[in-house]
Amino acid sequence: SVCSSKLALSQVHPMWQEPLAVPGGDRQSPVDIVVRESIFDPQLRPLKVQYDPRTCQQIWNNGYSFLVEYDDTTDKSTLKGGPLEDQFRLCQFHFHWGENNTWGSEHSIDRRLYPAELHLVHWNSDKYSLFEESVIEENGLAVIAVFLKVGKRHEGLQKLVDALPAVRHKDSVVEFTKFDPACLLPENINDYWTYAGSLTTPPLTEAVTWIVMKQHIEVSHDQLAVFRSLLFTSAEEQLQRSMVNNFRVQQALKGRTVRSSFT
Numbered sequence: 001s002v003c004s005s006k007l008a009l010s011q012v013h014p015m016w017q018e019p020l021a022v023p024g025g026d027r028q029s030p031v032d033i034v035v036r037e038s039i040f041d042p043q044l045r046p047l048k049v050q051y052d053p054r055t056c057q058q059i060w061n062n063g064y065s066f067l068v069e070y071d072d073t074t075d076k077s078t079l080k081g082g083p084l085e086d087q088f089r090l091c092q093f094h095f096h097w098g099e100n101n102t103w104g105s106e107h108s109i110d111r112r113l114y115p116a117e118l119h120l121v122h123w124n125s126d127k128y129s130l131f132e133e134s135v136i137e138e139n140g141l142a143v144i145a146v147f148l149k150v151g152k153r154h155e156g157l158q159k160l161v162d163a164l165p166a167v168r169h170k171d172s173v174v175e176f177t178k179f180d181p182a183c184l185l186p187e188n189i190n191d192y193w194t195y196a197g198s199l200t201t202p203p204l205t206e207a208v209t210w211i212v213m214k215q216h217i218e219v220s221h222d223q224l225a226v227f228r229s230l231l232f233t234s235a236e237e238q239l240q241r242s243m244v245n246n247f248r249v250q251q252a253l254k255g256r257t258v259r260s261s262f263t
């Protein structure tokens with residue numbers, strides 16, 4: 001099953017108007033992570049990531065980002081450990097980026113923004129039987145966030161970059177297989193911050209356990225430029241708009257604690 005319902009996503013408009021307030025919105029994302037206010041939790045376990053490249057299916061431009069979607073009908077690509085009590089299934093990953101290298105990430109570390117941010121979206125397959133069910137449950141989703149910095153070319157990313165021109169317009173889909181998302185993780189995945197938050201695009205539901213990696217990955221300027229060559233708009237639309245700055249504004253922490261897995 002493709003893990004993001006087309007109806008809800010098709011209502012995600014680029015640069016969409018932020019709702020004034022999300023019902024009961026006291027755990028919204030993204031947030032600024034203030035390092036010296038994060039609390040080391042020695043009970044946080046190492047993350048266990050097991051991805052099977054054979055579950056990779058397609059890339060879809062949903063008019064907000066491009067999603068690399070995985071077959072999540074079995075427990076082949078999974079995440080567990082860390083702050084998680086249950087086993088989670090990978091359903092898709094996507095990115096957020098800016099119009100230049102000064103900004104683009106959704107989270108920040110002591111107010112430092114990165115030019116882009118990767119989100120690997122997983123749902124709780126111990127408790128729910130469908131992604132769509134898990135999206136409305138407080139322990140339904142786990143998202144790994146990885147910051148991207150501009151530097152050397154990322155060899156593993158290039159296969160994805162080469163496929164992007166085929167999904168230039170909103171609602172375009174291209175087959176994309178045998179991609180191992182583990183190649184996008186930093187060497188050290190055991191240093192991370194974690195907090196209770198939400199999706200950062202509609203439906204903005206407060207269902208996400210965020211796991212934000214301390215270590216970034218590097219991609220080249222040219223690779224990021226291909227992200228920026230995508231369009232928010234479909235082929236039929238009169239006025240084409242570049243897919244850039246597809247990040248949400250930061251939200252209040254509202255008393256939440258950000259824990260760290262490292263001192």
Ligand SMILES: COc1ccc(/C(C)=C/C(=O)O)cc1
Pocket residue numbers: 004005008009119121132135198199200201202203
């Ligand atoms: C059911 O519709 C959905 C739409 C979007 C999403 C995600 C995964 C949003 C985000 O990445 O912030 C999930 C479900």
Ligand SMILES: [Zn+2]
Pocket residue numbers: 094095096119200
């Ligand atoms: Zn995201």
